[in-house]
Amino acid sequence: MVEKRGAGHWLTHAGLILGVLFIFFPIWLAFVASTVSQPEIVHPPMPLLPGDQFLENYAKALVSGINAPVARMLANSAVMAIGIALGKIVISILSAFAIVYFRFPGRKLFFWLIFVTLMLPVEVRIVPTYEVAARFDMLNSYQGLILPLIASATATFLFRQFFMTVPDELAEAARVDGAGPMRFFVDILLPMSRTNMAALFVILFIYGWNQYLWPLLITTDPEMNTIVMGIKQMFPSGDDIADWPVIMATSILAMIPPVIVVISMQKLFIRGLVDSEK
């Protein structure tokens, strides 16, 4: 750009480093807290460098936890996040295919019905959605954790946008060659959508992993808790002192999977984010 050298250059780096430190500081403290013993934390100020209790604290969290083993909560979160990501992608790509490549009665109506759900989070209709899940006997179940959260339209819109840019000639050629719609869908459209699907998967995985209110309501059995909501359940009620090292170890464990997904899939993630603008 215009000013490349001189004092401005170093000031730019300094500003960015300050931003990075601001972002990292809470995580660093959580990590330090997860490696020291309880007495070191309850007598402030806590140390700012890691201690020697790393293995003890993480083993305690993973194997026994406070209400349920954190390993179990991690597995629940993984099932929920993958279920939401795959479920949303499957139902969305099918309905986007129907809307873009067919003319059928009610098409406009269905399109608008899907559109209405575009930005509406489950938090808004929380009580009646809970009642529906309870009536279907979905409390404390994976279906209950997953299905209500895949009812929204963002992915459908992304696929619709993408299908619009696919040249008509491809479908015509497929038809001339005698391929039916499903053949065209499976052999041509799906392979072309691979990057879109992967990008969406990253975003939806994080969305599912980070859910809080919904799992808080529908999982009452600690064995079904997800890790993100499970952390809050680890705080004792009343005046008892919280087991901070184990809670902080759990917080770190709760961050690792989505952070790995974001960093390792950075390109896809950014593309998916900017494409879907959500």
Add this chain to the structure above:
Amino acid sequence: MEKRVIFKGVWLPLLLIAPQMLITAVFFFYPAGQAVWQSLFIPDPFGLSMQYVGLGNFEYLLSDPYYRASFLTTAIFSTLVTLVSMGLALYLAVLADRLIKGSGTYRTLLIWPYAVAPAVAGVLWMFMFNTRVGVITWYLGQLGYDWNHVLNGTEAMGLVVIASAWGRISYNFLFFLAGLQSIPRSVIEAAAIDGAGFWTRFRTIVFPLLSPTTFFLLVVNIVYAFFETFGVIHTITAGGPQQSTTILVYKVYADGFVGQDLGSSAAQSVILLLVVGALTVLQFKYVERKVHY
């Protein structure tokens, strides 16, 4: 834009769209309808019968000082979260955009808080500011400042705002950086040759060209502050002290699940539905307009 009709058939497309319609009907339209329906009734104390009250729940809500206070709290909270997270993100994006080498490294370092759940962010910040063990609380105490967000509503608000904005900076940063990098260098260089300094260029060229991004982020961040910050509020303050951090979404939960006041909770859901509806229309209009840019 419409595609030419490509495939024939009626049953196949209906079958393809059926899974999404089924899930949307069961978990979206039915509950949303229930919310509207329940908002017109008051259940008796034993939950055995419902009494029709028309718009009574809404009238009651709008005259309830706690609900009005919650509206104001939400407005303050979402304004602050949006300003803080967008302001810091724009600042960092402008800096990163000035670097030709190294901006990728900073991007990687700044990107990942996006992956941290708001509820986990809440726990981290609550830990730092904990009244008993918090590191920052302790250092503030050394400086003579007695931090206690459990009792002080203003401090509680400040804490939930920072915790909510913290996780959001990376998202806004990505969009601002993408927006900045799409501005043609030649325009900026031409202005620099004409003698325009950094601030003049930013005010007259960069910021106006960035306005579609800014507007989009404004809408998305308001939606975030309204709904996705539930986890932050629930973990740090649970709406307190004295409802000073009870935003609208928290109140729907508190009245509906904790207070079991279903009529009021349903009426609040309907009001929120209208708010999101308005925001969606706003965003969609913007998205449509951007196509013509």
